[in-house]
Amino acid sequence: MKTVxxxxxxxxxxxxxxxxxxxxxxxxGVSQVEVNLSEGSSTVSGTNFENVxxxxxxxxxxxxxxxxxx
Numbered sequence: 001m002k003t004v005x006x007x008x009x010x011x012x013x014x015x016x017x018x019x020x021x022x023x024x025x026x027x028x029g030v031s032q033v034e035v036n037l038s039e040g041s042s043t044v045s046g047t048n049f050e051n052v053x054x055x056x057x058x059x060x061x062x063x064x065x066x067x068x069x070x
Contacts, residue, residue: 004051006042008035009064016063023057030054041068 008020017035020042024033029049035042042065044054051067058065 001045002047002049003043003045004054005068006044006054006058006065007068008040008042008058011035011037011040011063013037019061020058020063023061024054027053027057 006024011017011020014037017037021033021035024030024035024042024044027044027046027049029046030044031046033042033044042058055065055067
């Protein structure tokens with residue numbers, strides 16, 4: 001199992017959290033996503049997913065993201 005922490009900027013409400021969560025869950029290989037609005041972060045777990053795909057999925061929803069830790 002692989003786990004990656006993302007910093008996500010631009011979230012301001014529960015709808016934002018839902019959008020980011022849905023975007024990350026749509027990345028092939030992702031099995032679990034936790035999004036923390038107050039910390040502006042997300043923890044993604046799964047197998048065989050590309051980190052760049054996580055960042056791109058969040059950006060496509062209109063938010064900024066970067067890998068915080070792997």
